[in-house]
Amino acid sequence: MTPAASIGGWNIPLPDPVVGAIVDVVILLVAGLGAWFIARLVAQQLRQRHVRGDMVVLGRRVATGVVVMVGIFAAVGYTAQNANVTLFGLLLATIVAALGLQQLLQDYVSGYYVLLERHLRVGDRISFDGHEGTIREVRLRVTLLESEAGDVVVVPNSELFTKPVIIRGRKAPEPKPEPPA
Numbered sequence: 001m002t003p004a005a006s007i008g009g010w011n012i013p014l015p016d017p018v019v020g021a022i023v024d025v026v027i028l029l030v031a032g033l034g035a036w037f038i039a040r041l042v043a044q045q046l047r048q049r050h051v052r053g054d055m056v057v058l059g060r061r062v063a064t065g066v067v068v069m070v071g072i073f074a075a076v077g078y079t080a081q082n083a084n085v086t087l088f089g090l091l092l093a094t095i096v097a098a099l100g101l102q103q104l105l106q107d108y109v110s111g112y113y114v115l116l117e118r119h120l121r122v123g124d125r126i127s128f129d130g131h132e133g134t135i136r137e138v139r140l141r142v143t144l145l146e147s148e149a150g151d152v153v154v155v156p157n158s159e160l161f162t163k164p165v166i167i168r169g170r171k172a173p174e175p176k177p178e179p180p181a
Contacts, residue, residue, distance in 0.1 A: 024075040031071020035064040069093055103158070104141070110161035111140040120160065125168040131155065 041059040046056045073089030098105075114120060115138060124135045126145070133145030133153050143160055145153040 020079055025078055027075040027078060029072055031068055031074070034071070035067035038067055039063045045162060066093065066097075103156075106158045107141045107156045111138075111142070111157035114143065114157050114160055115140065120165070120167070124170065126165050127168065128165040129163050131160065 020044065042063040044054050044057045044058050051059070068089065070093070073086045073105045074095075076089070077083055078087030120126065120135055120137050120138060120143065122138065126135060131145065131147075131153055135143060135147050136152070137144040140155075141157060143155045143157055145155060147153055
């Protein structure tokens with residue numbers, strides 16, 4: 001065997017093609033088994049949260065796809081004897097996931113601040129950006145309003161966080177007096 005790469009004085013031997021193929025198959029089998037196990041855990045967690053059936057199926061598929069993709073990148077990285085392939089694949093998957101989940105994460109972070117700051121409370125009558133209603137529930141991702149017609153308006157918390165909101169019938173709190181020096 002000839003060294004394929006040298007890292008910090010350690011020589012990484014180039015495997016025989018048969019050994020490489022066997023290791024690749026083992027990596028893919030482990031990834032497949034891990035994907036099955038993680039998909040079951042994701043489905044179980046979603047069912048405990050009473051998520052709709054189609055969303056449970058979607059969650060399982062996403063979890064399976066992510067774990068299998070990591071396994072494929074690991075197998076290709078092993079075959080190429082280059083950890084950069086695996087790292088590139090993980091980086092690419094992270095970027096795609098971050099771009100795809102950007103608005104969802106923004107809603108969750110905004111919801112955290114809406115709940116933490118408690119400017120908006122259940123029962124408050126609010127108006128913003130052409131919407132008006134009474135707050136019925138503040139969740140981590142969305143706030144539910146009830147309009148005058150009795151309709152439910154689902155508002156992403158990022159909108160409540162980034163746009164001016166008028167709270168009807170409530171006065172601003174009095175400023176706290178500064179302590180004497």
